Amino acid sequence: MxxxxxxxxxxxxxxxxxxxxxxxxxxxxxTSQKPQAVINSLVNYYKNTNANIHRSIYKLSEEATSAYENVRSQTAKFINAKSSREIIFTRNATESINMVAQTWGKLNIKPNDEIIVSILEHHSNLVPWQQLCKEKNAKLKIIPLTKNYSIDLKNYKKLLSKKTKLVAITGESNVLGTRPPLKEIIKLAHGKNAITIVDGAQMVAHSHVDVQDLDCDFFAFSSHKMLGPTGVGILYGKENLFKKMPPFLFGGDMIKTVSKYDAQWNDIPWKFEAGTPNIADVIAFGEALNFLTRTxxxxxxxxxxxxxxxxxxxxxxxxxxxxxxxxxxxxxxxxxxxxxxxxxxxxxxxxxxxxxxxxxxxxxxxxxxxxxxxxxxxxxxxxxxxxxxxxxxxxxxxxxxxxxxxxx
Ligand SMILES: Cc1ncc(COP(=O)(O)O)c(C=O)c1O
Structure with a gap:
Protein backbone atom coordinates (compact mmCIF):
# COMPACT_ATOMS: atom_id res chain seq x y z
CA MET A 1 0.00 0.00 0.00
CA THR A 31 4.23 16.04 -16.91
CA SER A 32 4.85 14.63 -13.45
CA GLN A 33 6.30 16.52 -10.51
CA LYS A 34 9.89 15.73 -9.47
CA PRO A 35 11.02 14.28 -6.15
CA GLN A 36 13.86 15.87 -4.18
CA ALA A 37 16.09 12.89 -5.05
CA VAL A 38 15.87 13.74 -8.77
CA ILE A 39 16.53 17.43 -8.10
CA ASN A 40 19.49 16.52 -5.85
CA SER A 41 20.92 14.35 -8.58
CA LEU A 42 20.89 17.25 -11.05
CA VAL A 43 22.55 19.61 -8.60
CA ASN A 44 25.05 16.98 -7.54
CA TYR A 45 26.04 16.26 -11.13
CA TYR A 46 26.78 19.90 -11.93
CA LYS A 47 28.52 20.48 -8.60
CA ASN A 48 30.67 17.39 -8.51
CA THR A 49 30.88 15.46 -11.76
CA ASN A 50 30.26 17.73 -14.74
CA ALA A 51 32.34 16.59 -17.74
CA ASN A 52 31.63 15.46 -21.27
CA ILE A 53 31.19 11.73 -21.75
CA HIS A 54 32.62 9.03 -24.06
CA ARG A 55 35.58 11.14 -25.12
CA SER A 56 38.11 11.74 -22.37
CA ILE A 57 40.18 9.54 -20.11
CA TYR A 58 40.33 11.76 -17.04
CA LYS A 59 38.50 10.89 -13.84
CA LEU A 60 35.56 13.31 -14.07
CA SER A 61 34.72 12.22 -17.59
CA GLU A 62 35.02 8.57 -16.66
CA GLU A 63 32.67 9.09 -13.71
CA ALA A 64 30.13 10.96 -15.86
CA THR A 65 30.34 8.32 -18.61
CA SER A 66 29.82 5.51 -16.19
CA ALA A 67 26.87 7.24 -14.44
CA TYR A 68 25.23 7.91 -17.84
CA GLU A 69 25.78 4.37 -19.11
CA ASN A 70 24.57 2.88 -15.81
CA VAL A 71 21.22 4.58 -16.36
CA ARG A 72 21.06 3.00 -19.79
CA SER A 73 21.44 -0.43 -18.17
CA GLN A 74 18.95 0.53 -15.46
CA THR A 75 16.42 1.62 -18.12
CA ALA A 76 16.91 -1.66 -19.98
CA LYS A 77 16.20 -3.53 -16.76
CA PHE A 78 13.18 -1.35 -15.94
CA ILE A 79 11.38 -2.40 -19.16
CA ASN A 80 13.09 -5.80 -19.36
CA ALA A 81 14.99 -5.17 -22.59
CA LYS A 82 17.43 -7.94 -23.49
CA SER A 83 20.39 -5.60 -23.49
CA SER A 84 21.33 -1.97 -22.89
CA ARG A 85 22.26 -1.81 -26.60
CA GLU A 86 18.51 -1.70 -27.19
CA ILE A 87 18.11 1.62 -25.32
CA ILE A 88 18.67 4.95 -27.07
CA PHE A 89 18.40 8.27 -25.27
CA THR A 90 16.59 11.00 -27.18
CA ARG A 91 14.96 14.30 -26.15
CA ASN A 92 11.44 12.94 -25.59
CA ALA A 93 8.93 10.32 -26.74
CA THR A 94 8.16 12.47 -29.76
CA GLU A 95 11.77 12.39 -30.93
CA SER A 96 11.93 8.64 -30.29
CA ILE A 97 8.95 8.05 -32.59
CA ASN A 98 10.29 10.43 -35.21
CA MET A 99 13.60 8.59 -35.12
CA VAL A 100 11.84 5.36 -36.12
CA ALA A 101 9.88 7.14 -38.87
CA GLN A 102 12.99 8.84 -40.25
CA THR A 103 15.28 5.81 -40.13
CA TRP A 104 13.39 2.50 -40.18
CA GLY A 105 10.46 4.15 -41.98
CA LYS A 106 12.46 5.80 -44.77
CA LEU A 107 14.36 2.60 -45.37
CA ASN A 108 11.43 0.19 -45.36
CA ILE A 109 8.19 1.90 -46.37
CA LYS A 110 7.46 1.71 -50.12
CA PRO A 111 4.57 3.01 -52.30
CA ASN A 112 1.23 1.31 -51.55
CA ASP A 113 2.46 -0.05 -48.22
CA GLU A 114 0.14 0.52 -45.28
CA ILE A 115 0.68 1.86 -41.77
CA ILE A 116 -1.97 1.36 -39.10
CA VAL A 117 -2.51 3.71 -36.16
CA SER A 118 -5.49 4.15 -33.85
CA ILE A 119 -7.80 7.12 -33.48
CA LEU A 120 -6.49 7.44 -29.90
CA GLU A 121 -3.01 8.54 -30.95
CA HIS A 122 -1.33 11.63 -29.62
CA HIS A 123 -0.09 13.83 -32.49
CA SER A 124 3.42 12.57 -31.81
CA ASN A 125 2.38 9.04 -32.81
CA LEU A 126 0.28 10.21 -35.73
CA VAL A 127 1.91 13.12 -37.56
CA PRO A 128 5.28 11.33 -38.17
CA TRP A 129 3.35 8.47 -39.85
CA GLN A 130 1.13 10.83 -41.84
CA GLN A 131 4.25 12.54 -43.17
CA LEU A 132 6.03 9.29 -43.94
CA CYS A 133 2.96 8.00 -45.83
CA LYS A 134 2.82 11.21 -47.88
CA GLU A 135 6.50 11.03 -48.71
CA LYS A 136 6.40 7.37 -49.69
CA ASN A 137 2.93 7.24 -51.28
CA ALA A 138 1.90 4.79 -48.60
CA LYS A 139 -1.51 4.61 -46.95
CA LEU A 140 -2.43 5.43 -43.36
CA LYS A 141 -5.26 3.40 -41.84
CA ILE A 142 -6.95 4.24 -38.55
CA ILE A 143 -8.48 1.84 -36.02
CA PRO A 144 -11.73 3.23 -34.55
CA LEU A 145 -13.11 2.72 -31.03
CA THR A 146 -16.03 0.79 -29.65
CA LYS A 147 -18.81 2.72 -27.93
CA ASN A 148 -17.00 2.20 -24.61
CA TYR A 149 -13.85 3.87 -25.98
CA SER A 150 -11.92 0.63 -26.37
CA ILE A 151 -9.84 -0.26 -29.41
CA ASP A 152 -12.11 -2.03 -31.87
CA LEU A 153 -10.19 -5.26 -32.39
CA LYS A 154 -12.61 -6.60 -35.00
CA ASN A 155 -12.00 -3.56 -37.10
CA TYR A 156 -8.24 -3.78 -36.55
CA LYS A 157 -8.23 -7.34 -37.86
CA LYS A 158 -10.03 -6.14 -40.99
CA LEU A 159 -7.51 -3.34 -41.53
CA LEU A 160 -4.52 -5.69 -41.30
CA SER A 161 -3.31 -7.11 -44.61
CA LYS A 162 -0.20 -8.23 -46.46
CA LYS A 163 0.32 -4.54 -47.25
CA THR A 164 0.61 -3.61 -43.55
CA LYS A 165 4.23 -2.78 -42.75
CA LEU A 166 3.88 -1.02 -39.42
CA VAL A 167 1.39 -0.77 -36.57
CA ALA A 168 1.90 2.28 -34.33
CA ILE A 169 -0.24 2.14 -31.21
CA THR A 170 -0.48 3.87 -27.88
CA GLY A 171 -0.01 1.87 -24.68
CA GLU A 172 -2.46 4.19 -22.93
CA SER A 173 -4.53 7.06 -24.26
CA ASN A 174 -3.74 10.43 -22.72
CA VAL A 175 -7.40 11.46 -23.15
CA LEU A 176 -9.56 8.41 -22.41
CA GLY A 177 -7.04 6.30 -20.52
CA THR A 178 -7.76 3.38 -22.88
CA ARG A 179 -5.15 0.64 -22.59
CA PRO A 180 -5.24 -1.29 -25.84
CA PRO A 181 -4.59 -5.06 -25.68
CA LEU A 182 -1.01 -4.63 -26.84
CA LYS A 183 0.04 -8.27 -26.85
CA GLU A 184 -2.82 -9.26 -29.11
CA ILE A 185 -2.35 -6.25 -31.39
CA ILE A 186 1.37 -6.95 -31.72
CA LYS A 187 0.90 -10.67 -32.33
CA LEU A 188 -1.64 -10.00 -35.07
CA ALA A 189 0.71 -7.46 -36.70
CA HIS A 190 3.60 -9.93 -36.60
CA GLY A 191 1.31 -12.48 -38.22
CA LYS A 192 1.36 -10.19 -41.26
CA ASN A 193 5.12 -9.58 -40.94
CA ALA A 194 4.50 -5.99 -39.89
CA ILE A 195 6.60 -4.38 -37.21
CA THR A 196 5.16 -2.53 -34.22
CA ILE A 197 5.90 0.58 -32.25
CA VAL A 198 4.24 1.30 -28.92
CA ASP A 199 3.87 4.86 -27.72
CA GLY A 200 4.49 4.12 -24.05
CA ALA A 201 4.56 7.74 -22.85
CA GLN A 202 1.59 7.30 -20.50
CA MET A 203 1.61 3.61 -19.64
CA VAL A 204 5.20 3.26 -18.49
CA ALA A 205 4.73 5.81 -15.71
CA HIS A 206 2.48 3.49 -13.73
CA SER A 207 2.43 0.00 -15.20
CA HIS A 208 5.09 -2.60 -15.33
CA VAL A 209 6.29 -2.85 -18.92
CA ASP A 210 8.07 -5.93 -20.20
CA VAL A 211 9.09 -5.31 -23.78
CA GLN A 212 10.17 -8.93 -24.30
CA ASP A 213 6.82 -10.21 -23.14
CA LEU A 214 4.97 -7.64 -25.28
CA ASP A 215 7.29 -8.53 -28.16
CA CYS A 216 6.96 -4.99 -29.54
CA ASP A 217 9.69 -3.95 -31.97
CA PHE A 218 9.97 -0.38 -30.71
CA PHE A 219 8.77 1.29 -27.50
CA ALA A 220 8.99 5.06 -26.98
CA PHE A 221 8.64 7.06 -23.78
CA SER A 222 9.67 10.22 -21.89
CA SER A 223 11.42 10.66 -18.56
CA HIS A 224 9.42 13.73 -17.58
CA LYS A 225 6.13 11.83 -17.24
CA MET A 226 7.67 9.39 -14.78
CA LEU A 227 9.28 11.66 -12.16
CA GLY A 228 12.40 12.37 -14.22
CA PRO A 229 13.61 15.59 -15.79
CA THR A 230 12.44 17.02 -19.11
CA GLY A 231 14.72 16.63 -22.11
CA VAL A 232 15.17 12.86 -21.88
CA GLY A 233 13.31 10.47 -24.14
CA ILE A 234 13.89 6.78 -24.54
CA LEU A 235 13.60 4.60 -27.59
CA TYR A 236 13.71 0.87 -27.05
CA GLY A 237 14.24 -1.16 -30.22
CA LYS A 238 15.11 -4.76 -30.96
CA GLU A 239 18.83 -5.05 -31.54
CA ASN A 240 18.51 -6.62 -35.00
CA LEU A 241 16.37 -3.67 -36.15
CA PHE A 242 18.66 -1.02 -34.66
CA LYS A 243 21.64 -2.63 -36.36
CA LYS A 244 20.03 -2.38 -39.80
CA MET A 245 18.72 1.18 -39.36
CA PRO A 246 20.68 4.16 -40.71
CA PRO A 247 21.62 6.91 -38.23
CA PHE A 248 19.14 9.67 -37.49
CA LEU A 249 21.52 12.58 -36.89
CA PHE A 250 25.17 12.91 -37.93
CA GLY A 251 28.17 14.35 -36.06
CA GLY A 252 30.30 13.61 -33.04
CA ASP A 253 30.06 10.42 -30.99
CA MET A 254 27.93 8.53 -33.55
CA ILE A 255 30.94 7.69 -35.74
CA LYS A 256 33.69 5.09 -35.55
CA THR A 257 36.05 6.70 -38.05
CA VAL A 258 35.80 9.69 -40.35
CA SER A 259 37.88 10.33 -43.48
CA LYS A 260 37.74 13.42 -45.68
CA TYR A 261 34.73 12.29 -47.68
CA ASP A 262 33.18 9.44 -45.74
CA ALA A 263 32.45 8.06 -42.28
CA GLN A 264 31.82 4.72 -40.54
CA TRP A 265 29.09 4.55 -37.93
CA ASN A 266 29.58 3.72 -34.28
CA ASP A 267 28.05 0.58 -32.75
CA ILE A 268 24.51 0.70 -31.39
CA PRO A 269 23.22 2.44 -29.33
CA TRP A 270 25.75 5.27 -29.79
CA LYS A 271 25.14 5.33 -33.58
CA PHE A 272 21.87 7.05 -32.69
CA GLU A 273 23.19 9.53 -30.13
CA ALA A 274 24.99 12.21 -32.14
CA GLY A 275 26.57 15.09 -30.22
CA THR A 276 26.78 15.73 -26.50
CA PRO A 277 23.72 14.12 -24.94
CA ASN A 278 21.63 15.36 -22.05
CA ILE A 279 24.05 13.91 -19.49
CA ALA A 280 22.77 15.47 -16.26
CA ASP A 281 19.12 14.76 -16.99
CA VAL A 282 19.77 11.15 -18.01
CA ILE A 283 21.65 10.59 -14.75
CA ALA A 284 18.81 12.17 -12.76
CA PHE A 285 16.35 9.98 -14.67
CA GLY A 286 18.11 7.07 -12.97
CA GLU A 287 16.94 8.48 -9.62
CA ALA A 288 13.38 8.66 -10.97
CA LEU A 289 13.59 4.98 -11.89
CA ASN A 290 14.89 4.22 -8.40
CA PHE A 291 11.97 6.09 -6.88
CA LEU A 292 9.41 4.24 -9.01
CA THR A 293 11.03 0.89 -8.32
CA ARG A 294 11.14 1.55 -4.57
CA THR A 295 7.49 2.60 -4.52
C1 LIG B 1 0.26 9.31 -25.19
C2 LIG B 1 1.35 10.31 -25.41
N1 LIG B 1 2.23 10.09 -26.37
C3 LIG B 1 3.24 10.93 -26.61
C4 LIG B 1 3.39 12.08 -25.88
C5 LIG B 1 4.51 12.99 -26.21
O1 LIG B 1 5.42 13.04 -25.16
P1 LIG B 1 6.60 14.10 -25.23
O2 LIG B 1 5.96 15.45 -25.32
O3 LIG B 1 7.34 13.89 -23.97
O4 LIG B 1 7.39 13.79 -26.45
C6 LIG B 1 2.47 12.37 -24.87
C7 LIG B 1 2.58 13.61 -24.09
O5 LIG B 1 1.62 14.11 -23.56
C8 LIG B 1 1.43 11.46 -24.62
O6 LIG B 1 0.53 11.67 -23.66
Missing part, protein backbone atom coordinates in the same frame (compact mmCIF):
# COMPACT_ATOMS: atom_id res chain seq x y z
CA UNK A 2 1.16 3.43 -0.85
CA UNK A 3 0.88 6.46 1.41
CA UNK A 4 0.46 9.49 -0.85
CA UNK A 5 0.85 11.93 2.04
CA UNK A 6 4.28 10.52 2.85
CA UNK A 7 5.19 10.55 -0.82
CA UNK A 8 4.02 14.13 -1.27
CA UNK A 9 6.56 15.26 1.33
CA UNK A 10 9.34 14.11 -0.97
CA UNK A 11 8.21 16.53 -3.70
CA UNK A 12 9.24 20.09 -2.78
CA UNK A 13 6.78 21.70 -5.20
CA UNK A 14 3.91 20.76 -2.89
CA UNK A 15 5.11 23.43 -0.47
CA UNK A 16 3.91 25.96 -3.03
CA UNK A 17 0.67 27.83 -2.90
CA UNK A 18 -1.39 28.68 -5.97
CA UNK A 19 -3.80 31.58 -5.62
CA UNK A 20 -3.60 31.26 -1.81
CA UNK A 21 -4.43 27.55 -1.87
CA UNK A 22 -2.14 24.58 -1.39
CA UNK A 23 -1.17 23.19 -4.76
CA UNK A 24 -3.41 20.37 -6.00
CA UNK A 25 -1.66 18.95 -9.04
CA UNK A 26 -3.93 16.91 -11.30
CA UNK A 27 -1.98 17.12 -14.53
CA UNK A 28 0.61 14.37 -14.23
CA UNK A 29 -0.36 12.92 -17.61
CA UNK A 30 1.11 16.11 -19.03
CA UNK A 296 6.42 -0.25 -6.80
CA UNK A 297 4.55 0.24 -10.06
CA UNK A 298 1.88 -2.19 -8.89
CA UNK A 299 1.22 -0.03 -5.81
CA UNK A 300 1.12 3.11 -7.94
CA UNK A 301 -1.33 1.54 -10.35
CA UNK A 302 -3.59 0.30 -7.54
CA UNK A 303 -3.51 3.73 -5.93
CA UNK A 304 -4.39 5.50 -9.20
CA UNK A 305 -7.28 3.10 -9.78
CA UNK A 306 -8.79 3.93 -6.39
CA UNK A 307 -8.49 7.64 -7.04
CA UNK A 308 -10.05 7.28 -10.47
CA UNK A 309 -12.96 5.27 -9.10
CA UNK A 310 -13.59 7.92 -6.45
CA UNK A 311 -13.34 10.77 -8.96
CA UNK A 312 -15.80 9.06 -11.30
CA UNK A 313 -18.25 8.54 -8.42
CA UNK A 314 -17.99 12.16 -7.32
CA UNK A 315 -18.04 13.83 -10.74
CA UNK A 316 -20.90 11.72 -12.06
CA UNK A 317 -23.19 13.24 -9.41
CA UNK A 318 -23.45 16.36 -11.55
CA UNK A 319 -25.86 16.05 -14.47
CA UNK A 320 -24.17 18.89 -16.38
CA UNK A 321 -20.88 16.96 -16.41
CA UNK A 322 -20.10 14.41 -19.11
CA UNK A 323 -17.28 12.00 -18.37
CA UNK A 324 -15.00 10.53 -21.02
CA UNK A 325 -13.01 7.45 -20.00
CA UNK A 326 -12.41 3.89 -21.20
CA UNK A 327 -15.00 1.69 -19.49
CA UNK A 328 -14.37 -1.90 -20.62
CA UNK A 329 -12.52 -3.67 -17.84
CA UNK A 330 -10.00 -5.17 -20.29
CA UNK A 331 -8.94 -1.75 -21.59
CA UNK A 332 -10.06 0.48 -18.74
CA UNK A 333 -8.46 3.72 -17.69
CA UNK A 334 -6.56 3.76 -14.42
CA UNK A 335 -5.44 7.32 -13.97
CA UNK A 336 -7.05 9.60 -16.53
CA UNK A 337 -10.50 11.18 -16.52
CA UNK A 338 -11.57 13.67 -19.16
CA UNK A 339 -14.77 15.62 -18.85
CA UNK A 340 -16.86 18.37 -20.33
CA UNK A 341 -19.50 20.61 -18.78
CA UNK A 342 -22.49 21.65 -20.79
CA UNK A 343 -22.07 25.17 -22.23
CA UNK A 344 -18.73 25.82 -20.50
CA UNK A 345 -15.50 25.81 -22.48
CA UNK A 346 -12.78 23.57 -20.95
CA UNK A 347 -10.38 26.53 -20.80
CA UNK A 348 -12.88 28.35 -18.57
CA UNK A 349 -13.18 25.24 -16.40
CA UNK A 350 -9.40 25.02 -16.00
CA UNK A 351 -9.18 28.71 -15.20
CA UNK A 352 -11.73 28.47 -12.41
CA UNK A 353 -10.08 25.33 -11.03
CA UNK A 354 -6.83 27.30 -10.97
CA UNK A 355 -8.40 29.96 -8.75
CA UNK A 356 -8.83 27.12 -6.21
CA UNK A 357 -5.22 25.95 -6.62
CA UNK A 358 -6.32 22.90 -8.64
CA UNK A 359 -4.18 22.51 -11.75
CA UNK A 360 -5.87 20.57 -14.55
CA UNK A 361 -5.36 20.34 -18.29
CA UNK A 362 -7.79 21.62 -20.90
CA UNK A 363 -7.68 21.72 -24.69
CA UNK A 364 -7.36 19.19 -27.48
CA UNK A 365 -4.60 17.29 -25.63
CA UNK A 366 -2.55 16.98 -28.86
CA UNK A 367 -5.29 14.65 -30.12
CA UNK A 368 -7.30 16.72 -32.59
CA UNK A 369 -8.55 13.73 -34.63
CA UNK A 370 -9.75 12.12 -31.39
CA UNK A 371 -11.59 15.32 -30.41
CA UNK A 372 -13.37 15.25 -33.81
CA UNK A 373 -14.18 11.59 -33.29
CA UNK A 374 -15.67 12.36 -29.86
CA UNK A 375 -17.45 15.37 -31.38
CA UNK A 376 -16.03 17.83 -28.89
CA UNK A 377 -13.87 20.90 -29.54
CA UNK A 378 -11.80 20.25 -26.43
CA UNK A 379 -11.98 18.53 -23.04
CA UNK A 380 -10.92 19.18 -19.46
CA UNK A 381 -8.81 16.41 -17.93
CA UNK A 382 -7.71 15.33 -14.49
CA UNK A 383 -4.94 12.77 -14.14
CA UNK A 384 -3.46 11.15 -11.05
CA UNK A 385 -0.13 9.96 -9.82
CA UNK A 386 1.46 8.55 -6.72
CA UNK A 387 1.36 11.85 -4.77
CA UNK A 388 -2.38 12.49 -5.25
CA UNK A 389 -4.84 11.98 -2.40
CA UNK A 390 -8.59 11.56 -2.03
CA UNK A 391 -8.58 15.05 -0.60
CA UNK A 392 -7.19 16.34 -3.92
CA UNK A 393 -10.30 14.97 -5.59
CA UNK A 394 -12.55 16.58 -2.97
CA UNK A 395 -10.85 19.89 -3.74
CA UNK A 396 -11.32 19.31 -7.46
CA UNK A 397 -14.99 18.67 -6.76
CA UNK A 398 -15.16 21.91 -4.80
CA UNK A 399 -13.69 23.69 -7.84
CA UNK A 400 -16.25 21.94 -10.03
CA UNK A 401 -19.09 23.22 -7.86
CA UNK A 402 -17.67 26.74 -8.06
CA UNK A 403 -17.48 26.46 -11.86
CA UNK A 404 -21.10 25.36 -12.09
CA UNK A 405 -22.17 28.18 -9.80
CA UNK A 406 -20.33 30.87 -11.77
CA UNK A 407 -21.82 29.72 -15.07
CA UNK A 408 -25.33 29.14 -13.75
Missing amino acids: LDPNKIKKQFPIFKREINNHSLVYLDSAS GLKNINEHNKKLLKYAIEEFSKYKEVKLFYAKDSAQSSTSILSFSIKNIHPHDIAQIFDTEGVEIRSGHHCCEPLMDYLKVPALARISFYLYNTFEDIDLAEKALKKTLKIFK
